[in-house]
Structure formats: C-alpha cells, structure tokens
Amino acid sequence: MELQEAERTVIAKPVASRPTISNFRSFSELLAGATNGSPLLEPTITAIRPKTVRFKHVTNSQPVETVSSQAQLDRTQASHLSDKIVKSNHTSPLLYKPLAKTVSRTTISLLANMGTFNTSREQALAASQSENAKGINPPKLTPMKSGNDKRSQFHTNNSDRPSYDGYNWRKYGQKQVKGSDYPRSYYKCTHPNCLVKKKVERSIDGEIAEIVYKGEHNHSKPRLPRRHAFDGTSEGSNTQLPNNQLNNDNEGSEGGTGIKIDEVLGSSSHLTNLVKVQESYNHVSSEAVDACMPTLDRFCGVARVHDESASKRRKSSSILNEPYGEGLQQPRIVVHDGTDSEAISDGFRSYYRCTGVKCNVRKHVERASDDPSVFITTYEGKHNHEMPIKKSN
DNA sequence: AGCCTTTGACCAGCG
DNA sequence: TCGCTGGTCAAAGGC
Ligand SMILES: [Zn+2]
Numbered sequence: 001m002e003l004q005e006a007e008r009t010v011i012a013k014p015v016a017s018r019p020t021i022s023n024f025r026s027f028s029e030l031l032a033g034a035t036n037g038s039p040l041l042e043p044t045i046t047a048i049r050p051k052t053v054r055f056k057h058v059t060n061s062q063p064v065e066t067v068s069s070q071a072q073l074d075r076t077q078a079s080h081l082s083d084k085i086v087k088s089n090h091t092s093p094l095l096y097k098p099l100a101k102t103v104s105r106t107t108i109s110l111l112a113n114m115g116t117f118n119t120s121r122e123q124a125l126a127a128s129q130s131e132n133a134k135g136i137n138p139p140k141l142t143p144m145k146s147g148n149d150k151r152s153q154f155h156t157n158n159s160d161r162p163s164y165d166g167y168n169w170r171k172y173g174q175k176q177v178k179g180s181d182y183p184r185s186y187y188k189c190t191h192p193n194c195l196v197k198k199k200v201e202r203s204i205d206g207e208i209a210e211i212v213y214k215g216e217h218n219h220s221k222p223r224l225p226r227r228h229a230f231d232g233t234s235e236g237s238n239t240q241l242p243n244n245q246l247n248n249d250n251e252g253s254e255g256g257t258g259i260k261i262d263e264v265l266g267s268s269s270h271l272t273n274l275v276k277v278q279e280s281y282n283h284v285s286s287e288a289v290d291a292c293m294p295t296l297d298r299f300c301g302v303a304r305v306h307d308e309s310a311s312k313r314r315k316s317s318s319i320l321n322e323p324y325g326e327g328l329q330q331p332r333i334v335v336h337d338g339t340d341s342e343a344i345s346d347g348f349r350s351y352y353r354c355t356g357v358k359c360n361v362r363k364h365v366e367r368a369s370d371d372p373s374v375f376i377t378t379y380e381g382k383h384n385h386e387m388p389i390k391k392s393n
Numbered sequence: 394a395g396c397c398t399t400t401g402a403c404c405a406g407c408g
Numbered sequence: 409t410c411g412c413t414g415g416t417c418a419a420a421g422g423c
Contacts, residue, residue: 168396170396170397170398171397171398171399172398172415172416172417172418173399173400173415173416173417174398174399174400175400175413175414175415175416177413177414177415178412178413178414184414184415185398186414186415186416190396190397197415199415
C-alpha cells in the first residue's frame, strides 16, 4: 500500500507510442552505416505524439520496427531509465501476435525437461506457441464488456501464471481492464516486507501481452521459485546477463527488479521484440532494464522504452489511437518505477551491435519524440548464439 | 499445513 | 454527486 501511495505521487505521465509509419524509416535504413556501436544522429525525425499503447486489436497495422524520436540515448543512460519494457515478436513488417497454446501440464513438463533454455511453464507455452503459430493466427479477440466489473470474465487456464522472473509472486487479483483484450492479473512479491507488485496481462491463450513491474525488490531472488518452478533453470539465465552491451551499474546490489523476459519472448525466436522501458523510481529499475535488454538480445526484436505511468485512468483515450492492428499486438514488459526521468535529457540515439561472432543482431536506443522519459529500443535480428556467460571480473 | 488462485466486493481517483 | 475504471481486499477453495 505504501508503495502504491508513493507511486501515485511520483509517477509522471509521459506516454509513449509507436510513431506512425509515415514518420518511419526502416530499421535497416536507420542502422545503415551505423552498426558499429557508434551513435548516429537521426536528423529528420518528425516529432510524433507518443500515446499509450495498448495491445488492442485494430485494423491499423504499422511496422513495429519503425521508431521515431529526435533524441538519442546512450545505453548506459537507458539502463537508468526503467519503467516500461515492451517487447514484441516480429521481424517482418507484418506483425503477428505471438500466440501461446494452452497445453497440458504434462506437456509443459515434458517441454521443460527437454533441455531447452526455456524451462518455465510460460516458456514452455511460448515454445509450443511458436511451433504452432509461426505467425499468422490472428489473435483471439475478447469482446470488451461494458458492464461493471468485468474481471474474471475469462476462464483462466493453466497458463495463467506469473511470469518466471525468479521471484515468487502471489496473485491477489484479476480484472478485465478497459482497453485491453486480456484480463489483467495482479501479483505481489511473496517475500516478507517486499512490496513489489506486478501486473500481467495475458491472453486467454496464455500469451503475455504486458507485464508491469512496480517497485523494487529488497531481497535477492530466491534460489528456487516456490511453486511451478519446474527445474528452475530459468533463473540462471537471468542472473548471468551478458554485459558486453550493457552497463550494469547495480551489479552488486541485491535484489533489484530483475526481469526475465525470455519467458515472454520464448516464442519470438525469429520475431522482433518490442521493449518499452521507462524511467523508474530510481536506479534499481534500471537493473530490470539491464536484465531485460540482454535477455531480449537473445531473441531479437524491437524494444521500446517508455513511460507507462500514464496508463492509469488514461487508457481509454489512448486506445483510440491504437497503433496495433489485429495481429499486431505486442507483448511487453514494463518496469514501472516512480521517479522522474530527468536523468535522461540528452538527444542521442545509440546503436549497438551484438559482439557475438557472426552475430548480426543490432539494436538502437532512442528517446521518444516528445516525451523525454520515453526511450525506444529497437532490436533487429536473431542471435546465433546463446547468452554469453558473464565474466567475473 | 501452508501457500496459492479465484473472484465478488470494496475503495479511490477522475471526469 | 455520480458513474466509470483500475487496483486491492479477503473469503473460499485448491494444490
Ligand atoms: Zn520481492
């Protein structure tokens, strides 16, 4: 509760949105000649009004790879922002919403035991989904209800589980929020005295549409998730983040909002991921971002960094501008913290390239056009290697 | 037994 | 003030 109170007072309202295609140039174009990690200035970016992006089904489809902003952002700085991490799975201009198939626990267990890097239940789901829906199935539309309490209108299936980010969560609520086709689940960290919460929007297929983290863990990750942990290996991948592309300035600190997104991205092997990261209460959130980015790298994609705070009670208006069409929905992870985003005030756009041998994965981070607190990270390509093991100084 | 999810009710912010 | 909406509580039941 205290956390909540605090957030209400600090959360800014910057909202990011995908720019319209007319303002975009392809990521490849943007990256052309700028893939060596050197910053590149994008001179002709037209300011685009950021809007809150909801994964709503609309007919207006636009490429996700396109991003716009006039600012550039150093990754280090980007890592200091954290509020929203949005990712999506795509590669082609046509965006397909990753669909997760609901599978039996047995299947999940089998998948988890097959030795893939995805061991969590969600990862298993994602894996099965990617196998089943390489792309084209239009997302299931859930009719929006106009009634009073619309929560729990969906029958939750076995995929309705908190994402496995290494922490233990207890679900304390679920509700169908307006503007979202999916029910939103509310989770609290079960660690004593830890007030971290997260909201997870998941389709009825089990696909994660959005995850919003609030607060900062005041503890380290438990060795093994209490339940539904399978073999728990999912945790390991997250704790060994490659920092060749990141500045992990909070390395030694405990806890942190370590966010694992591979479970969400598990199915996005050939897709692009969209990540939104917005400024957070403090540096801690940056950990989450740091954690996400490298992980995302494994799966490639477009990452969008932005502030999500405006979502509260403002979504109804934002959905009017839904940039995503049906099948364009993007799962995303939002690291939500409350501080202002003054930390980022430069005007850079930074490009990064995976240092892996023969790995052409690239990404760039930029500031949203008219919202300094919004940063957009775009990933392109697919890593041809596993996540490198972090070197211990 | 302990922890979790489910879910209707309740509360608070906002227009 | 009222209705809408998002967020939370808490009892009940499941694992
Ligand atoms: Zn915690």
